[in-house]
Amino acid sequence: MRAQLTIDKIEIESILSLLATYRLLPNFQREQTIDREIANISISPEEIALALQQFQQRYQLTSQEAVQKYIQIYSLTDIQLQAIALREYKIEKFKQQTWGNRLESTFLNNRANLDRATYSLIRHKNPELIQELFFRIQGGEQSFAELASQYSQGAEAQTGGQIGPIALSKLPPIMADKLRNSRPQQIHPPFLLEEWFVILRLEKLMPAQFDPQTQQLLLNQLFEQFLQEQKLQEQNMIITSSLAVSP
Numbered sequence: 001m002r003a004q005l006t007i008d009k010i011e012i013e014s015i016l017s018l019l020a021t022y023r024l025l026p027n028f029q030r031e032q033t034i035d036r037e038i039a040n041i042s043i044s045p046e047e048i049a050l051a052l053q054q055f056q057q058r059y060q061l062t063s064q065e066a067v068q069k070y071i072q073i074y075s076l077t078d079i080q081l082q083a084i085a086l087r088e089y090k091i092e093k094f095k096q097q098t099w100g101n102r103l104e105s106t107f108l109n110n111r112a113n114l115d116r117a118t119y120s121l122i123r124h125k126n127p128e129l130i131q132e133l134f135f136r137i138q139g140g141e142q143s144f145a146e147l148a149s150q151y152s153q154g155a156e157a158q159t160g161g162q163i164g165p166i167a168l169s170k171l172p173p174i175m176a177d178k179l180r181n182s183r184p185q186q187i188h189p190p191f192l193l194e195e196w197f198v199i200l201r202l203e204k205l206m207p208a209q210f211d212p213q214t215q216q217l218l219l220n221q222l223f224e225q226f227l228q229e230q231k232l233q234e235q236n237m238i239i240t241s242s243l244a245v246s247p
Contacts, residue, residue: 029231030227030231033227033230033231033234034091034227035087037094037230038087038090038091038093038094041090041093041094041097043086043089043090043093047089047093048086050089051085051086051088051089052082052085052086054085054088054089055084055085055088055089056085058088067081091223092219095219095220095222095223096219098222098226099218099219099222099223100219102222103210103215103218103219104210106218106222107208107210107214107215107218110218111207111208112168112180113167113168113169114167114169114208114214114217115167115168115180115205115206115207115208116164116165116166116167116168116205116206116208117164117165117166117168117179117180117202117203117204117205117206118162118163118164118165118166118203118204118206119162119163119164119175119179119200119201119202119203120144120145120148120156120160120161120162120163120200120201120203121148121152121154121156121161121163121198121199121200121201122144122147122148122151122152122156122161122198122199123152123153123154123156123193123196123197123198123199124151124152124153124196124197125153125195125196125197126197127190127197129151130190130197130198130199131190133147133151133199134187134189134190134199137187137199138187144160144161144187144199144201145160145161145162146160147161148160148161148162149161153196161201162203164203165204165206168180172193172194174191174193175193175198175200178200178202179200179202179205180205182202182205183202184202184203184204184205185201185202185203186201186202187199187200187201188200188201
C-alpha cells in the first residue's frame with residue numbers, strides 16, 4: 001500500500017519551512033529551475049519509448065518485478081514513474097540542444113583539465129618515516145604496495161596505495177603537476193601536501209579523448225554551471241527587490 005502524504009492544513013510557507021529544516025530547500029529550488037528550463041522541450045512518441053527503455057536500463061529495472069519494487073520503494077504510481085523517465089530524457093535533450101554544438105571547442109579549451117591518471121600514494125605525518133620508506137622503495141627492499149598497505153594513513157592503504165583513474169583537475173595542483181610531468185612508474189621524493197608527507201608514483205596517465213564519456217562529462221559540467229548562474233541571478237533579483245522596497 002502506497003504511503004499517502006496529506007498537507008490539507010499546512011500552508012505553503014510551512015512546507016517551505018519544513019524543506020529548509022530538512023535541508024531539502026536548495027535541491028527543491030534547483031529542480032524547479034530545471035523544470036522551467038525544460039518546459040518547452042518536446043518529445044515524440046518514439047522518444048517516449050526510448051526514454052522509458054533508457055530509464056529501465058539506467059536503474060537496472062530489467063523485469064516487471066524490479067519495476068514494481070522500484071515503484072513501492074519510492075511510493076510512485078505507474079504514471080509518476082513514466083513522468084520521471086520522461087523528465088530525465090528531457091533534461092538530456094535540453095543539454096544537447098543548448099551545448100551540443102559547443103562541446104568540441106569546450107573540450108579543446110579544457111583538455112588539460114580532463115586528463116586522468118592512476119597513481120600510487122603513501123602518506124604519513126612523520127617525515128622521518130616517510131623518508132625511510134622512500135629509501136626502502138628506491139633500494140628495492142620492499143615494494144611500494146607493501147609499504148603503502150602497512151604504513152599509509154589514508155584509505156589508499158586498502159588498495160596498496162593505488163588510486164584512480166581520476167581527473168587531474170580534481171587533485172591538488174602540486175600533485176596534478178607532478179603526475180602530468182611524470183613517466184610511468186616514476187617515483188617522486190617525499191613532499192609536503194597539507195598536513196601530510198607524501199610519496200607519489202605515477203602508474204598511468206590517460207590523456208583526455210573526445211569520446212562519449214567525455215562529451216557527457218562536459219555536458220554535465222556546462223549544465224551545472226548554468227544552474228549555478230541561474231541561482232545567482234535569482235538571488236540578485238531578490239536582493240534588488242528587497243533594496244527597492246526598503247524605506
